[in-house]
Amino acid sequence: MSAKHHVLKSLCPLWSIACLISPAISFQKAVEAAGGRIGSDPVAESGPYLRSSWAAKEKTVLSRNPDWKGDAPAWDTIEILPIDDENTAEIAFEAGELDFTRVSLGSVDRYRGGVPNGGTLVENPSLYYVWLGMNLDHPKLQNQKLRQAIQHAIDVPTVLEASYFGAAAPSTGIIAPGLAGNRAQGLVPAEANIEKAMALLAESGETNVTLTLDILNKTTYTTMAQVIQAMLAQIGITLEVNVLESGAFWASGDNENLQLVLNRFSMAPDPSYATAWFIKEQAGIWNWERFRNAEFDELHQAASQETDITKRDAMYQRAQDLMEESGAYRFLTHEATPVIHSSRVNPALRPDGLALLRYFGKA
Incomplete structure (x- = not known):
């Protein structure tokens, strides 16, 4: 089979995103037969495994x-169980119900001492990024000085120690280390500055501030929220924590009443994949902070076409400066990607620790 792709403008991340991370081909006849739309049922499949049920x-x-002509896959079937909470997955693994799972960063130190049932711990860097965001459209968060006070009141190392037990380092933005655009340091230091936070709050003129923080119902995030809640209380801000199940949380883009949110996105190994979600057109979709900045949008577009790596690096660093200057973001961590597997599995992983199931072998 051959295909033609017409690229009208230069696109630096073409190979790192479109072809290496999530290659997909939509067959015209199959799509047309499905009425022109692709739903939950695949219109065409290929590869060593097919989806037999969902x-x-x-x-x-x-x-x-049965029609695969390449190297035979190692397994007759692979069952994928969606378990949002890593701690729940760890219990299932230790009970012998799972052969492979991501684990919480808080459990890494324990598993370094030995994985139950002869299993193995594998640690990889991560392309995830975690941050606290503030909805710029909400009436309570219109004051930039208030938002900056919140930024400086949060001590990131303390938050990470409590929630990840030292297994994750502070981040300086949304772009992971090793990629163009990663900043050596952010505009707001990772360490809290309570004196500065209180001064900014006083400058804001805001008093008796009460805010709501929405989080996904996972142990890591509830711990982070409790620590942040105590930190904001130090400067006189009352923080109420709203714990949401997966469906409600991931619909937050439609929630105009959203105030603060603890969020976590993933990215491909190109900085454009991180900045893409924070342009004006994404406001209220994936840009939950409703961050709108013309210079940011211009940088995102120009950097995706820039072939000079030094210039790209500077553009993406400036883009993150703009995010931080808005006061809408407190960057927290890129986490890491620790996984455990049973003694009967030989897993295949991307460099960032994500599973390549088609290549999983038998030990």
């Missing part, structure tokens, strides 16, 4: 593709 939020089962 139950939303319960289980996906992959089975050998």
